[in-house]
Amino acid sequence: GGIITQTPKFLIGQEGQKLTLKCQQNFNHDTMYWYRQDSGKGLRLIYYSITENDLQKGDLSEGYDASREKKSSFSLTVTSAQKNEMAVFLCATETGGARYAEQFFGPGTRLTVL
């Protein structure tokens, strides 16, 4: 087994602020994801990374940057927080294998922008 850690668990920011969210995993999985989940809604892909130093944009990448400096960690930066924004950011890792892959989710970071 393994574990995915996301920090911080709760993040309160100000409008226009740059905010960084971190994700660590010890599954030794190559691929990692960042999703955004708005209240009562589905998951939208922001960025993913298939290996160290790789970055791939998802459908929602505008307004975000990401960084994969190590295999075990994947960071997401909100470049300019939007007023009254509230969402949960979920990090996930994916098992290897070209045919069948499974995703595991971290506990999430809950963002509130004042």
Place this chain on the structure above:
Amino acid sequence: GEQVEQLPSILRVQERSSASINCTYENSASNYFPWYKQEPGENPKLIIDIRSNMERKQIQGLIVLLDKKAKRFSLHITDTQPADSAMYFCAASTGYQNFYFGKGTSLTVIP
């Protein structure tokens, strides 16, 4: 259109009745179909999955059906309990780095 469509978005059922959630997918190459349950304030957790070489899978009170011809798969929760109340997400994957999630179903089981 959406890669994976999930319906209904809201579902309310009486305790001990069955609940069904349906998903359709676009890509016929999809071969792995997981279902996630997300309780309030928690991360999504895998509860059951089915691969393209199967048509039916059951784990206790959870049944998943897959109709590849119709590109449709469904989750059936039998004998529902209030503890089954949660958001449920389906997903379809063609393999590595190709996951598409449905928009979720909010299930409420009424005692």
